[in-house]
Amino acid sequence: MTVRIQNELVAHVVELMQSMGPVTARRMFGGYGFFLDGLMFALMANDSLYLKADHETINDFRHRELEAFSYQKRGKAYSMSYYCAPEEALENAEDMMLWANKAYGAALRAAAKKRGQ
Numbered sequence: 001m002t003v004r005i006q007n008e009l010v011a012h013v014v015e016l017m018q019s020m021g022p023v024t025a026r027r028m029f030g031g032y033g034f035f036l037d038g039l040m041f042a043l044m045a046n047d048s049l050y051l052k053a054d055h056e057t058i059n060d061f062r063h064r065e066l067e068a069f070s071y072q073k074r075g076k077a078y079s080m081s082y083y084c085a086p087e088e089a090l091e092n093a094e095d096m097m098l099w100a101n102k103a104y105g106a107a108l109r110a111a112a113k114k115r116g117q
Contacts, residue, residue: 051099
């Protein structure tokens with residue numbers, strides 16, 4: 001069953017990511033999670049796209065001074081290992097593929113670590 005995405009920006013991002021494979025988006029926590037092969041590797045909150053980062057890719061985001069995703073819960077700030085996508089990634093599929101593949105790689109490494117591999 002195909003779910004129609006109501007948010008135009010989310011639909012645009014999913015379309016840009018299709019060269020990676022069958023990327024899907026699901027509503028989560030007031031935003032969207034982006035998935036490939038069952039792994040979440042990106043999220044959208046407040047119309048900003050965030051990509052998963054880890055020890056291998058975090059400096060790519062920090063070098064570009066891209067902000068980490070954070071949220072408030074019970075008056076305390078929390079951050080996650082997701083960083084804002086560069087603007088050019090939202091403008092063309094080649095840039096999106098480069099950055100989304102970094103994020104997917106980070107998601108794969110995190111999943112392998114959880115499994116103890």
